[in-house]
Amino acid sequence: MSVIYVLLTISIVVAVIFFVAFIHSVRSGQYEDSYTPSVRILFEDELIRPKKNTTDQSVPISSKTSTKSKQI
Amino acid sequence: MDNRNCFHCGDPCDDDTILYQDKAFCCNGCKTVYEIFDSNDLKYYYDLQSAAGSTPKLMPGKFDFLENTEIAEQLIEFNDGKHQIINLFIPTIHCSSCIWVLENLHKLAPGVVQSQVDFPQKTLRISFVATVISLKEIAELLAKIGYEPTISLADSDVKKNRDDKKIIYQLGVAGFGFGNIMFLSFPEYFDVNEFWLEQYKILFRWLMFAFSVPVVFYAGKDYLISAYKGIRSRYLNIDVPIALGILVLFLRSTLEISFDWGSGFFDSLSGLIFFLLLGKYFQKRTYSFLSFERDYKSYFPVAVTRILQDGKEEVAQVNDVNKGDRLLIRHGELIPVDGVLKGGAAEIDYSFVTGEARPVHVELGEKIFAGGKQLGGPFEMVADKKVSQSYLTQLWSHSVFGENSESKFKSLTDSIGKRFTYAVLSIAMIASLYWMFTDPEKVWNVFTAVLIIACPCAIALAAPFTLGNMLRIFGRKKFYLKDVSVIEKMAGINTAIFDKTGTLTTRKHDQILYEGSQLTTEEKSLLKSTLRASNHPLSRSLYTLLKEHNIMSLDQYEEFIGQGLYGSKGDANIKIGAASFVDNCNENSPGTAEVHLSTNAEYKGRFVLESQYRHGISQLMSELTKELDVAVLSGDHDGERNRLEALLPGLTPMYFDQSPQDKLFFVKELQDSGKRVMMVGDGLNDAGALAQSDVGIALAEDINVFSPACDGILDASKFEHLSSYLHASKKAMGIIRLSFVLSLLYNLVGLYFAVTGQLQPVIAAILMPLSSISIVAFTTVTTNWIGRKIR
Numbered sequence: 001m002s003v004i005y006v007l008l009t010i011s012i013v014v015a016v017i018f019f020v021a022f023i024h025s026v027r028s029g030q031y032e033d034s035y036t037p038s039v040r041i042l043f044e045d046e047l048i049r050p051k052k053n054t055t056d057q058s059v060p061i062s063s064k065t066s067t068k069s070k071q072i
Numbered sequence: 073m074d075n076r077n078c079f080h081c082g083d084p085c086d087d088d089t090i091l092y093q094d095k096a097f098c099c100n101g102c103k104t105v106y107e108i109f110d111s112n113d114l115k116y117y118y119d120l121q122s123a124a125g126s127t128p129k130l131m132p133g134k135f136d137f138l139e140n141t142e143i144a145e146q147l148i149e150f151n152d153g154k155h156q157i158i159n160l161f162i163p164t165i166h167c168s169s170c171i172w173v174l175e176n177l178h179k180l181a182p183g184v185v186q187s188q189v190d191f192p193q194k195t196l197r198i199s200f201v202a203t204v205i206s207l208k209e210i211a212e213l214l215a216k217i218g219y220e221p222t223i224s225l226a227d228s229d230v231k232k233n234r235d236d237k238k239i240i241y242q243l244g245v246a247g248f249g250f251g252n253i254m255f256l257s258f259p260e261y262f263d264v265n266e267f268w269l270e271q272y273k274i275l276f277r278w279l280m281f282a283f284s285v286p287v288v289f290y291a292g293k294d295y296l297i298s299a300y301k302g303i304r305s306r307y308l309n310i311d312v313p314i315a316l317g318i319l320v321l322f323l324r325s326t327l328e329i330s331f332d333w334g335s336g337f338f339d340s341l342s343g344l345i346f347f348l349l350l351g352k353y354f355q356k357r358t359y360s361f362l363s364f365e366r367d368y369k370s371y372f373p374v375a376v377t378r379i380l381q382d383g384k385e386e387v388a389q390v391n392d393v394n395k396g397d398r399l400l401i402r403h404g405e406l407i408p409v410d411g412v413l414k415g416g417a418a419e420i421d422y423s424f425v426t427g428e429a430r431p432v433h434v435e436l437g438e439k440i441f442a443g444g445k446q447l448g449g450p451f452e453m454v455a456d457k458k459v460s461q462s463y464l465t466q467l468w469s470h471s472v473f474g475e476n477s478e479s480k481f482k483s484l485t486d487s488i489g490k491r492f493t494y495a496v497l498s499i500a501m502i503a504s505l506y507w508m509f510t511d512p513e514k515v516w517n518v519f520t521a522v523l524i525i526a527c528p529c530a531i532a533l534a535a536p537f538t539l540g541n542m543l544r545i546f547g548r549k550k551f552y553l554k555d556v557s558v559i560e561k562m563a564g565i566n567t568a569i570f571d572k573t574g575t576l577t578t579r580k581h582d583q584i585l586y587e588g589s590q591l592t593t594e595e596k597s598l599l600k601s602t603l604r605a606s607n608h609p610l611s612r613s614l615y616t617l618l619k620e621h622n623i624m625s626l627d628q629y630e631e632f633i634g635q636g637l638y639g640s641k642g643d644a645n646i647k648i649g650a651a652s653f654v655d656n657c658n659e660n661s662p663g664t665a666e667v668h669l670s671t672n673a674e675y676k677g678r679f680v681l682e683s684q685y686r687h688g689i690s691q692l693m694s695e696l697t698k699e700l701d702v703a704v705l706s707g708d709h710d711g712e713r714n715r716l717e718a719l720l721p722g723l724t725p726m727y728f729d730q731s732p733q734d735k736l737f738f739v740k741e742l743q744d745s746g747k748r749v750m751m752v753g754d755g756l757n758d759a760g761a762l763a764q765s766d767v768g769i770a771l772a773e774d775i776n777v778f779s780p781a782c783d784g785i786l787d788a789s790k791f792e793h794l795s796s797y798l799h800a801s802k803k804a805m806g807i808i809r810l811s812f813v814l815s816l817l818y819n820l821v822g823l824y825f826a827v828t829g830q831l832q833p834v835i836a837a838i839l840m841p842l843s844s845i846s847i848v849a850f851t852t853v854t855t856n857w858i859g860r861k862i863r
Contacts, residue, residue, distance in 0.1 A: 004272055006280070011255070019248045026240050036191040038170045038174070 080106050081218075101128045105217050109173070112180055117173045124169035126218040135215070137387040138208040138223075138376030147223065148207070150199075152305030155185070157199045158207065160221035165194045173220060180204050181213055196221070223374055239356060242291040244347045249287035250342040253280045260335045261834050266633050277329040280338040288322050292345040310489030310532055313496055317527025318345065324520045337524060340836040344529050347844045351536035355543075355556045364554040364782055372408050372442075372459070376401075379452065390459050402450045409442050409455045410462045416451030420444035423573055425732075425756050431610075443756055463652040483560055484808060486537045489528070496526040503827045514829045525822035530815030530843040534808050535560075538851040542804045545859035550787035553796055557785045561767050562801040564748050568696055569739065569761070571753035572706035572716070575771050577683040578788070584617045588677010595671050597624060598646050602639030605629050610667055611637065611648070614679060636668075651678075665725065683712075685719055688792030694721045695795040701747070703737060705730050707757045736760030752794070756780055769794075793862070800862050807854045811847050818843035 025031070077084055079095040080102035090097045093110070097103040105125055137143055150157040165174070165530040170189070174196050177187040187198045196219075198210060201564025206284065214221055238779065256276050299315030302308060318341065325336030378388040390408045393399065398414065401407055407420070418434040425443035434440055440453055442462035501523040507514045539556035546553060553559065570576055581859070588641050591599070601624050603615040628640040636649015647654050647670045654668040654675065667679040696702050703725040704716065710728035717726075730738065735753075739761045742749050751765035754772065759780035762768030770782040771791060822839050825831045 004274075010274075012252070012279075015248065015252055019244070022244045022248075023241070026237060026244065031237070031240050033190045033192060036171060036189050039171050039191065042168070043172055043175075 073794045077123060078102050079118070079123065080125040081127050082125075083127070099127060101218075104128070108180065108217055114173055114176060114179060117169050120169040120172055121167045124167050126164045126166075128216055128218040128220070132578055134811060135211040135287055136377075137373075137389075138211055139206070140375060140387045140389070143375055143387075143389055144207050148196075151202075154201060154203060155199060156202045156207070157197065158210075159197050160211070160223070161193075161195050161216070162370055163194060164219050165189060165191065165196070170219070170567055173217070177213075180217070181210060184210070195830045239349065239353050242294075243346070245348050246291035246342060246346040246841075248344040249283045249291070250339075252283050253338045253342050256280050256283075257335065257833075257837070261837070273335070274329075274332075278336060280336065281326060284322065284325070284338045284342055287342045287345055288318060291349060292318055295345075295348065296477055299719050308490040308493045309486045310492070310528060313489060313493045313526070313528050314348065314532055315521055316493075317529075318521050320523040321527070324524070331516060335833055337833050337836055340524070340833070340840045343837070343841050344527060344844075347841070348532055351533040351540075351848075355536035355540035364785070373406055376408055383490050393454055393455050393459055395458065397455045399453050399455060400450060400472075401446050401453060403446060403448065405446055405824045406441055407442050407444045407453070408462075409459050410457045411453040411455040412442050413438055413440055414454050416447060417448050418451045418453075418848045419448035421447050421657065423755065483535065483557060484805065485531065488531065488812060492526075492528055492531070495697050496523065499526070499823065499827070507829065511829075517831075518827060518829050521826035521829070522823060524836060525826045525831060525839070527838060527840075528819075530818060530847040531812055533844055533847050534811035534815065534851060537848050538804050538807050538811065538855055541852055541855040542801065542859070545855065545862065546797065546800075547791070548859075549797075549862055550790050551784065552786075553784040554782070557802045558767060559804055560800060561748075561783070562750065563805040565700065565750040565767055565798075567701040567703070567742055567747040567749045569703050569705050569742075569749060569751050569765070571735075571751075571755070571761075572704055572712070572759050573683070573708050574754040575752055575758075575791075576704065576716075577685055578773075583613070585680040585682065586677060587680065588675075591671075591676060594644065595646070595676070598639065598641055598644055598671070599648065599669065600749070601641070602629065602637050602646055602648060605639070606631055606637050612682065613681060617681075644672060647673075682715075685715075686788070686791050690719050692792050692795055693719075693724065697721045697724070699798075700750075703727070705761070707731065707733050707735075710775060732757045732760050736764050739764045752786075753780075796862050800858050803858050806860075807851055810854075811851055814850060815843055815847055818846075 077096070077099035080097055083098050090100065090103050091764075092103050092106065095106070097106065102125060105128060109115055137146075145151070148156050149159050151731065162174070164170070171191060174189050175187055177196075177198065178184040181200075183201045183203075185199045185201060189196055196214075200210060205695075211221055211223070254379055256279055259276070260273065285682075295311050296315050298309065298311040302312050321337050321341040321344070325338050325341065328334045328336045372390055375387050375389055376393060377385050377400040378393070379385055379400055385400060388397075393409055399409070399411070401418075411494060413434050413436055415436070418440060419431050420440065421431045421433060422441070422444045425441065431447050432444075442459070500519050503522055504515050504519045507518050536556065539559050542559050543553055543556055596618070600615065600618055603611045603618070604623060605626070606612070606615075624641060626639045626641050628638070628645075630638045632638070632649070632653065636647060636653040639646050639648075648667060649669075651666070651668050653671045667681065669676050669678070693702060704720070705727050707730050708728060710726075713726060713728070717724075720726075727738070735751075735758060739749050739751055743764070743766070749765045750767040750769065751761045752769045752771060753759075753762055754770060758770075762770060762780055762782045767784070768782040769784045769786050770780055771786050771788050773788045822831075822836075825835055
């Protein structure tokens with residue numbers, strides 16, 4: 001078999017893989033909100049810092065606010 | 073950070089600044105939000121963007137209706153008994169801090185599993201455990217940190233269908249086909265007669281055919297369908313020559329490769345469809361967070377408090393309110409239905425419904441109309457109609473809200489499409505006739521080549537790209553349009569009608585005039601201190617307008633609802649309010665908001681509060697009258713006629729005491745006499761006229777709060793620049809016409825090749841994308857240039 005068939009098959013298979021990936025991305029809603037993820041990705045690094053400090057306290061803190069909210 | 077500005081919301085702090093942890097806050101609400109964030113390690117909120125917050129407005133009991141399971145069920149998207157998911161619209165979302173704090177909601181509320189912001193839509197999707205936290209608690213928490221969700225009747229109706237995904241799929245298919253076909257047709261462009269090329273070209277061509285089938289019949293199907301519909305209704309739109317071009321391209325290419333006449337035009341075909349879809353996508357992207365189709369449903373609350381026979385209160389859906397029901401309306405709530413006042417005192421602001429600027433005092437037993445807002449304390453009323461039969465909501469049953477105004481409008485592109493089709497068909501015929509006598513073999517070739525090359529791809533792209541770009545430029549200037557056709561309609565209007573209250577005037581009373589005898593410093597201080605205690609809108613605006621004076625605590629203070637205030641300190645006392653209340657025999661003169669006052673039973677004088685006209689309206693009006701007929705249509709009485717006449721250019725027609733229906737018919741009469749009308753209004757009382765007019769523009773102080781159904785929403789601060797927007801839209805139409813000329817030049821070059829029978833696929837493959845791209849570049853550059861000149 002000529003090598004051209006192999007090349008053509010590969011090129012079309014690669015193209016179809018990307019096409020399927022595109023369909024999947026639309027279906028999973030990636031085109032519905034094209035702005036928020038760009039902001040969200042910048043939070044990640046900063047988020048870890050407060051989390052580390054408060055992992056052991058997180059439960060009492062949240063319960064404190066829930067009682068506070070009832071008072072107000 | 074400036075100490076004078078609130079650390080939370082950034083507003084300037086007045087004299088009652090609250091200092092907390094060395095930070096200044098303008099009010100207790102802002103301070104509370106800071107405390108909540110501070111105690112939950114959410115202070116990063118302020119690092120992301122300083123002064124990002126918004127002041128919370130707490131209204132106790134506002135979200136009580138969410139406890140009603142029937143209402144909650146309509147709002148909740150997913151519910152398995154334990155986990156629930158809800159999508160809430162939160163208009164105050166405006167920056168990255170908002171996204172961060174809302175997505176960290178689980179730190180504030182234990183039951184929240186996950187929350188996700190959709191920034192363009194301004195919605196927050198929350199999944200929560202219903203056994204730990206209720207929907208009402210979530211809504212109250214959000215309101216407390218300044219992100220009050222807006223829940224209205226429209227939300228509980230059917231959800232918006234997401235039709236716009238289809239264009240993305242089509243674009244993907246067309247791009248996929250286009251790229252691969254280009255790739256496969258590359259060898260043939262260079263026309264090298266190599267052995268392997270000759271051997272495999274059949275395979276290459278049929279592969280191209282296979283790729284082009286989904287491009288034509290899936291990605292391009294809307295053009296084929298639209299052209300078919302156009303021909304059936306005997307109306308040649310621009311899609312007819314496009315569809316003709318697509319079909320001829322596809323058929324000729326298929327025949328060419330079947331009989332080995334040539335390589336076909338599959339590359340041009342898929343490129344054409346790809347570019348067309350790109351234009352369509354570009355003009356479709358608009359402001360998803362604004363709604364232009366709102367009717368009274370999104371203005372009204374979802375639920376009201378109903379008083380049962382045994383005196384108990386229950387939360388009822390607005391749609392379930394029946395004739396004879398007793399309702400409780402609290403301060404700041406909207407009246408959902410016409411009825412009669414049964415208890416308490418009603419001080420109702422009808423400005424949104426009628427355009428009448430002054431709050432109306434209603435006596436027991438008098439009628440109350442839906443759409444008003446209660447400014448005083450709570451009162452009881454008895455409904456005498458259902459919601460859908462109220463005076464206000466009846467306006468929506470008028471036919472103007474039912475018909476689709478799009479169908480009446482014929483765009484410039486479509487009107488050109490008709491002439492274009494005739495021209496192309498006749499050129500093709502003449503060329504074929506010529507070749508029939510000179511070289512009959514070429515007839516088929518020439519006839520199809522003309523149809524292919526004349527396919528008005530560039531013409532079809534000119535309008536979407538120009539207007540789509542213009543729409544975005546307007547959006548940056550805070551002028552939000554429903555879709556691109558509005559720009560075209562705006563360029564064609566010749567009559568502009570303005571509402572008065574809320575449109576020409578601001579909603580606040582800003583100018584103050586004192587008539588009477590001079591007040592001493594003590595009297596002024598007493599006056600200010602008394603006003604401070606009152607919540608009546610007139611007292612509030614008078615309080616903020618009066619200069620600084622010592623605030624002292626009063627010995628005695630009493631508010632007589634609907635009449636006035638009484639305050640005393642030591643042996644001095646003061647009475648402020650309506651003329652009859654202040655022991656003055658003078659009646660209130662109609663048409664103005666007045667506050668009379670007397671000290672120690674001696675009449676002193678009156679404050680006249682005037683509604684302020686927007687900045688720059690005189691200039692705007694005189695600019696507009698040069699080109700348009702201008703008129704003022706007001707629902708208010710004519711007390712302001714003299715002031716208006718002084719402000720507006722002479723002979724501007726003014727009509728007062730117009731009901732919403734009057735306004736609608738006024739616009740309709742003008743249209744029947746051949747005028748193309750732009751209506752600028754703000755309230756529900758303009759809704760009919762806005763819908764009837766060719767271009768209805770709603771003016772909004774805050775674009776996120778309700779505005780009636782319209783074609784465009786203009787931020788009130790930009791009102792004085794309205795005429796420059798009209799100019800810009802006229803220039804945009806000029807750009808489209810220039811682009812048509814440009815693309816016709818390309819067509820002429822292409823037609824030369826087609827008519828002489830020398831059209832090679834490679835020429836088509838160069839000429840068609842070149843014309844499309846240069847049109848896109850031309851329109852983008854020129855619209856940006858126009859946009860820079862708009863203020």
